[in-house]
Amino acid sequence: MLATLLFLLLDIGTAAWVARFALLSYLLVQWPRQAPMAKGILLVTSGLAATVLLSQAHPLPLLLHGLDRFCFFATFVSSLGLLRVSAMRSRLVREAGQTLIRQKPALRYPTLSLGTALFGLIINIGVLNLFATMVMRSNTLKAAGGHRDIQQARERRMMLSILRGFALAPLVSPLGITMAVILANMPSLTWATLAPVALPTAALFFLLGWWLDWQRRPSQLASRVPATAPPALTPLWRFSLLALAITLSVFAVAQAGQMRLPLAVLVACPLSAIVWMASQRQRLGGGTGLRRAVTQVARHSRLIFGANRGEIAVLGGSACLGALLTPLVDGQALHHLLLASHLHGAAMAIAAMLLVVVLAQLGLNPIVSVTLLASLLGDGNIVDPRLLAVALMCSWSLSMISSPFTASMLVLSQLIQRPARQIAWRWNGLFFVLVVPLLAGWLWMLSVLL
Template structure:
């Protein structure tokens, strides 16, 4: 992490080499504990690196660029991972989470969905574990009045609320992996130029989900549902202010340091995590709490950073694949093929969205497909870069709710012990069938205005 920051912020080549060597050692040490999917991605990355060495006359620059991209995402994931550690130890997070879970049925979808999106700003995919575990604990047979059908209906509705809320992150989060990938591959864009287009898109995505949840509610069970009293929203407001402060700190670092937003995340998030941890430790013995926070990080660093091994391998390896694939592909021929389709503007953005989603159903991580499409189309010759970026952000969100192979789907599947195919294709099938044409029509409307 330090090596990557030295390279990106101060342009020190020594920092780049420190990061490269340290990350390779980390991957070797963590290899025995990696899941099958993570190992598969790393092995494919190694195979592709070998092909680059074999096929290209000067492979070293490409290999270093790919390794630097892997270092960046490893640092990115680890930075957000530190926030996750702070959040998991926070009483405020537990209280705010319980507030979301205990809402009345009519308000449960918006509070859970928006709450998941809000928590996801800080703890990323950890929000699925956090809220999923809370749902499992709160959705007992006793809480359902002894009716197992109510318990099952609640489980499905709450899990879909959480999943769709988490899928809002690619469209609303300036701190997310999606934004980092798009801004890294389309340097002409910034969060400020994307937000006016992406946020209304996210609102449509959310409103459709809310309407469908209400429309498909099991009305025949309404009379059986025991009466409950909605809790105070105060913890949720407090957490919202905390999330806003952390997000604003990222923008402040970007502005003051004249850094691109993804780089500012690497600086601001670890600092915010340590300050948050220090505030928690302060209650244990007075003072600033900073020495105790740093001691905690030092003692548990092996577990804290080891817990990110899967995300680093999957996300970093996928980003690395995108870099390694680009020089092996005849970009000019592909570009000519795209031109021959006579697709321009919104039509090209919609086609890119559908392609990313289709490849995700086959197990290809959106990082790879988005990286390649951003490289091919990012010059704006066939579509406005903002429109194309929003199309790929929509594709990322759609992949998260429809592909059985995404990390979010696998996490929920393990939590509730149901097949990822059941969650993705049966539970979410109607929403997917409705949201795809809605987003396509919306992009056509945007194409007229951009």
């Protein structure tokens, strides 16, 4: 992480080599503990790297570029991982999460969905572990009045609220992996240019989910459970202010250092995590807690950074895979092929969105397909870069709620002991069927307005 930052901020070539060797050492050490999907992506990436080495006249620059992309995303994931460590130890996070879980049924979808999106800014995929665990603990048979059908209906509604809320992250989070991929491959764009288009898109996604949840509510079951008073929203407001402060710190670092937003995340998020840990440790008495926080990270670094092994392998490996594949594609031939298809503007953006979603159903991580499409189509000759970016962000969100192979779906499946296909295709199938044409129509409208 430190070597990657030194290379990106100060352009120190030696630091780049240190980062590359450190990353490869990390991957080797963590290999026995990796999940099958992570191992598969690393093997495919290694195979493609070997192909590049044997087939290209000058393979070293391409290989180093792919490895540097891997280092960047490994550092990105680890930076957010430090925030996750701080959050998991925070009493405020637990209190705010309980506030969301215990809302009235009519307000449970918006509070859980928006709360998951808010928590996801800081905790990333850890929000699924946090909220799903709290849901399972709170949704007992006793709390459901002894009715098994009510307990199962609550589980389904709350899990879908959490999943769809987490799927809002690619559209609303300036700190997320999706934004980092888009901005890294489409340098003409910034968060400021995308936000006015992405945020209304997220609103449509959220409102459709809320409407569908209300339409499919088991109203005949609700009367069988005595109503309880919802808790005060004070912890949630306090956490919202904390999330806002961390987000603003990223923008402040970007502005002060004249750097792009993904790079500012690498600087601001670890600093915010240390300050947050220090405030927690301060309660133990004496001093600012800063020394205790740094000591805690150093002492438990093997566990803290080892816990990120899966995300680093999947996201970093996919980013490296995309970086290695893109130069091997004949851009001119592809450009002529796209022109011959007569797809341009909104039609091309919609086609790109659907392609990413279809490939996700086959197990291809969106980071690979989005990287390729953003690199190949992001020059603005065929489709407005803002329209393409929002379409790719939509495709990422759609993949998260529909593909049984995404990390979010696998995490949720393991937590609630339900097959991933049941959550993705049976529970969420109707929402997917409705939201795809809605987003396609919205993209078509945006092409007229932009």
